[in-house]
Every structure is written in C-alpha cells, then in structure tokens.
Ligand SMILES: Nc1ncnc2c1ncn2[C@@H]1O[C@H](COP(=O)(O)OP(=O)(O)O)[C@@H](O)[C@H]1O
C-alpha cells in the first residue's frame with residue numbers, strides 16, 4: 001500500500017469540462033477504482049450537482065449523508081461523510097443532495113473545504129465536478145493538483161472544451177488580478193489597440209509584460225503552471241484519437257498552457273450495460289478494452 005506519510009497532503013484530481021453525458025462520472029469512478037486496485041487509498045467525491053450518480057456508477061445505495069450536511073453544519077467533520085465501498089481502498093463522499101447549499105457557498109468556506117479535502121486520510125481525492133462553468137466548479141478545478149477534462153470527439157464537445165478552458169483561464173487571471181493589483185494593466189491591455197492576431201490570451205500577457213515586465217513574467221509563470229489533462233472519450237477511429245493532439249497544440253498556441261493528453265477511451269457498448277446493471281465497469285467487464293485504456297491513462301496521470 002502506498003502510504004509514505006499519513007500526514008502528507010493527498011493529491012486532488014478534479015474531473016470536469018464540457019456538458020453532461022461526455023463521460024465525467026465514468027472517468028471519475030473508474031479512475032478511482034484503478035487507483036484503488038493499485039493499492040492507493042482513494043476518496044471519490046460527487047460534486048455533480050445536476051446529476052449526482054457516482055454512487056450508481058459504483059453500485060452503491062443512495063447516500064444518507066452528503067457534503068451539504070457539512071456545509072449546513074448538520075455534521076461536524078467531513079470524515080463523517082465518508083462511506084466505504086465494496087472495493088478495497090475506495091470510499092466515497094456524496095455532495096449533491098442539496099444544490100443550493102453548495103451553490104451559495106462563500107469563498108472562505110470553499111477554501112476551507114478544499115483544504116480539508118486535501119488533508120483526508122487518503123492518497124488521492126477525486127472530484128466529479130459535473131457539467132458547466134459555475135464559479136464553484138472553476139475554483140475546484142483550479143485548486144486541484146490535476147484538472148482533468150473529459151470530452152467527446154465531436155465539434156460541439158470540442159467547442160465546449162475550449163469554452164471551459166477559457167473560463168478557467170479567465171477565472172485564474174481574475175484571481176491573479178486581485179493578488180497583484182493589476183486590474184488596471186489588464187484593462188489597459190484589453191482596451192488598447194492590439195495588432196493583428198493580438199487578441200489571444202498569450203498576446204494579452206505579452207502586452208502586460210511590455211507595460212510591466214515584472215508583473216508580466218509573474219502572471220506568465222502562474223498561467224503556465226496550470227495543469228490541464230485531457231481525455232477523449234468514446235473514440236471510434238484514429239482521427240478521433242488525434243483530436244487530443246490538436247487540442248493540445250491549439251491550447252498551447254492560444255492560451256500558452258501546456259496541456260497533457262492523458263489518453264483516450266474507446267467507445268464500448270459494455271459501458272451502457274454496466275450502467276444498466278449499476279455495476280462498476282472495471283469490475284463487471286474486466287475484459288473490456290476500456291480496462292486497458294484506463295490503465296494507460298492512470299499510468300500517464302501518475303507519471
Ligand atoms: N466509452 C464509452 N462507450 C460507450 N458509452 C459510453 C462511454 N462513455 C460514456 N458512455 C455513455 O454515456 C453515458 C454518460 O456518461 P457519464 O459518465 O454519466 O457522463 P457525465 O458524467 O459526463 O454526464 C453513460 O451512461 C454511457 O451510457
């Protein structure tokens with residue numbers, strides 16, 4: 001078992017991006033199982049407010065206590081929410097019975113919860129963020145050690161993915177703006193005439209660098225430190241697989257962000273069967289191609 005030090009902070013991986021139905025919960029559940037089978041202690045948290053279904057993906061009954069009970073102070077500690085699963089090393093926390101409690105969470109409260117999650121007795125905490133780009137979702141995504149974007153090889157999903165990256169980027173820039181008190185620089189750079197091709201975020205940061213080299217390089221470093229991973233789900237051909245590489249290069253060129261292509265998942269009808277049976281795919285269909293897909297992805301994510 002991998003527990004070098006119980007006091008060390010556990011790694012938080014957040015799974016988000018795009019719309020509903022792209023496979024975020026599938027990825028969260030099966031990545032969690034993969035890590036648990038490798039001997040890591042994992043806590044999986046369902047933050048998909050619109051459609052909490054991690055417990056279904058893992059074959060568990062509807063949870064009794066959820067993160068909303070902690071937010072509304074019905075329980076004192078996050079630890080009380082942890083429910084074991086039949087899979088060794090894997091437990092879950094449900095966060096989704098009361099949308100309002102989480103949606104109205106104050107910034108300070110959110111930071112507190114995030115730091116508590118990082119101190120759970122686990123090697124990994126995986127967050128299923130659900131769809132959308134609300135401030136909470138973006139903050140959980142940004143604070144995680146790894147932000148994993150799941151998408152389908154379809155034009156609409158590709159658009160949604162860029163929209164998500166843009167929202168995350170913007171949220172991060174806004175938070176830096178407050179820290180470095182550079183709102184005026186950002187505004188000035190946004191409002192001043194930009195040359196041809198200069199409307200990209202990378203060009204914006206260049207512009208800020210020209211006005212104030214020190215702040216410019218600070219922001220540049222912070223933005224470059226964003227760690228995004230991409231997973232293409234429901235792949236049916238080599239050209240579907242290749243979409244991951246083009247997204248990676250566009251994101252680098254446009255946003256100046258190095259995104260890792262964590263890998264792809266084949267389209268596999270057994271996913272649907274496992275959902276229907278309410279059983280985790282990796283356990284129910286050990287011969288599915290997806291098992292190999294997940295092993296490759298998790299190895300990549302761990303490296
Ligand atoms: N690789 C795949 N092959 C076949 N069907 C898939 C695959 N991934 C997802 N699906 C189907 O898409 C549905 C939605 O997946 P889910 O993980 O619930 O998406 P999300 O959490 O993003 O809303 C699943 O119930 C399943 O039927």
Ligand SMILES: [Mg+2]
Pocket residue numbers: 021024025026048051053128130
């Ligand atoms: Mg989901």
